[in-house]
Amino acid sequence: MTRKRLILTVLHRLAVLAYVAFALFPLFWLLKVSVTPTSLLYTEGVRLWPSQASLEHYKFVLTHSSFPTFFLNSTIVSASTAVIVTIVSSLAGYAMSRFVFRGKYWIVGLLLLTQMFPLVMLIAPMFKMLSPLGLTNSLTGLVIVYVAFNVPFATFLMQSFFDGIPKDLEDAAMIDGATRFTAFRQIILPLTLKATTFPVGLLSFVSKFSVDFGQMMAAGVLALIPACLFFLLIQRYLVQGLTAGAVKG
């Protein structure tokens, strides 16, 4: 029995290790390519670590390209998207979780519909709609579009968070003298905030931290750093938050 248990434990750890290796190796390769000098890129392409590592790509990206501007813009867009998505989707998620009303199933259907077609299809019409408003080449336009793309999933996520919070809390707050909206703002939202700003907001932050600039792995690594850091921070809350009842008592 103990022998069997030991073997199982060892197998379990090995399996976990295999997963970690599988998850990390491509990231390691990204890093490896980014520190390989251009002259060695092809001759030492297959080595696990170049004979000579250099930061030349990083230096180039940071000084000679428009990377810093892009990086800044990307940060602004992602951060504002995250904040707006959190606010807007928590309101809708609350309505879906707490109210029984006609039209609720239509809203769910609408949200699901938005997940069903390739977004490419929207680009031309959207361009046509936004250009008279002068939003085509602006960060504001980008934020609006990203928010709209992220809101359906975020709303579902928020709804499941709210479903995990007992209704008694709002009832108590309303008896204590709060309106429903005050109860939502002061009691329900703070409770989900720890669990939700992280996943909902920062996930849109992470996924929209797009790096469609430069084919350079160095730029990729640089752009990845904040995304990965955020993700390492949030992933714990993500699982916790998805578990209904994580916020109970």
Add this chain to the structure above:
Amino acid sequence: MTSTHAAAPPNGDRRTAKQKIAVRLEPWLYSAPVLILIVAIMLVPLALGVSYAFRDIRLLNPFSGAFVGLKHFRELAGDGAFRGALVNTLWWTFSSVILQFLFGLILALLLNQPFKGRALAQALCFLPWAVPSFLSGLDWAWMFNPVVGPIPHWLYALGIMSEPSNILSDPETAMWGPIVANVWWGIPFFAITMLAALQAIPKDLYEAAEIDGAGPIERFRSITVPFLAPTMAISILLRTVWIANFADLIIVMTNGGPADRTQIVASYIFTQAFRRLDFGYASAIALVLLVLLLAYSMLIVILRQTMLSRH
């Protein structure tokens, strides 16, 4: 209980019409921002896009824009590339979803056991999700390349390949490149949702089953699976639809090639729209894809309902 009031029971609700409307309106007020956003940014463009399917819209042609009726759909019916893309889409979608789901579930089960360093292992295993799709496609394309990546050499050393070559340039194997990248990138999604569902299963159920003499396999079958089933069903459904529409990895890694062997419908739409700038035709294809995915979702929902009503 004498009833002095029996003649006319006082009305329960004497709120004014205005107050009643305010109560009715409340949920809509909360949903309004999301609804306005979705309608304005997604639904209206979608409707426009649908209308493009029946019009001649070419971006660089100032004379385009005329109504062409079903011309695009007739063209589509005879388009061999589209039919190939349909088959590739099935292949791409189902192998990606099945592999992501299987490996995701196993990872979730592994992480559901308490062990030292679990938090760290979990964080690291979920990390691929944080990588933008574009970058992960690029990264995997590099790794599959025998000049700058190690994978062909490993496969050669294992005897799976006769020489270290790029699987992405071989029509027979090319689809596996984006699929592997997709699996790497998508495991965390399933692992996270499954882990959350696993942690919601009451522990005493397992203890009760163990006392009743159920072995680990029996416990998994009779407790874990039924508890996970609803989460599994919904996440697989959403993921299938999402992956069918997900062309980023393919566009970056193979651009549909070689010989259209990795061209899926979503990437074909992209090609039509941005390489040939034929938005009319692209919209027609997208419309067909949308209808197919809607039909698939309906089918799943109906299947689920009948299964639920049988129990």
Add this chain to the structure above:
Amino acid sequence: MASITIEAITKTFGAVPVLHDIDLSIGDGEFVVLVGPSGCGKSTLLRMIAGLEDITAGEIRIDDRRINEVAPKDRDIAMVFQSYALYPHMTVADNMSYSLKLRKTAREKIAEAVGAAAGKLGLDPLLQRRPKALSGGQRQRVAMGRAIVRHPKAFLFDEPLSNLDARLREQMRAEIKRLHKSIGATSVYVTHDQIEAMTLADRIVAMHGGIIQQVGNPLDLYDRPANLFVAGFIGSPAMNFVEGHCRAGVIETTDGSKVAIPDGIQLAEGQAITIGVRPEHVRIVATPEIGTYTARVDLVEPTGFGTIVHVHLLGQDLKIYTLERGIAVVGQPMHIALDSARLHLFDRETTNRIG
């Protein structure tokens, strides 16, 4: 402090009726307990007083002011929930002062009120803790504290003790009673536990199937239950019910035994009767006499202070509660007397009390 008047209240959820034509007036400072099995509508009624449920028909007044259309926050009532509903992200002090802050009470006044309530409930050392760090009993106290800081017009309690273990429940029960004596606030208390109802109430409202079955002080309900439901619900161990028919001036039970009709009660020949007799009112006698019964002992359950003896008699599994130890031995015969004055008679058709 205030009085609460409930008039002809009806509640339906969709097409499902939950409460029928409820009338009740609760006096200033009175402690009224709504008791009944789950699903009897007692919690719904409480939530309607609180404003958490709409009123389908009828009227609720607090101090003669109609409150049907008044939002919960403006009704000036406090409520203690079964789940306690403490705000998890706030400290005990913040939980208790939340309502006062919403009412823009001055800071010193809040501190004073919280301090006083905490003192009353022994919460002083816990004020800076969060609900997570409290035991079940402490959480319960905080929920009470949150209610009393406000000096509301009325207190509503929704099964506040049912999440506590037996010992704590007993302790908190006494504490609630003491608190009510010192504050004297109008209180409506919902419970399914008849002992809680008996011990706490000035008046009990027994409910079943959305209808008020009986209203009265606890001993009234015990001594003169108005119908079979109340008779079976109040009292522990529960009342024995023996079925029979009136035949030739006596009641003949299903097994053919005869029970004398108590003085001053008129029964129609052939009327279907249910006799109720409390286990503590069945007497065990040493020798058989006229009018006693003899039965074999089936089961003996010692409860410590007393003993519950089961015998098969009058076509029933009859329970007897006795304080004498060692009087019953399983398998041995036993002689039993029923006090005519302590029998309760019910019409089986209407289930109502006779006499």
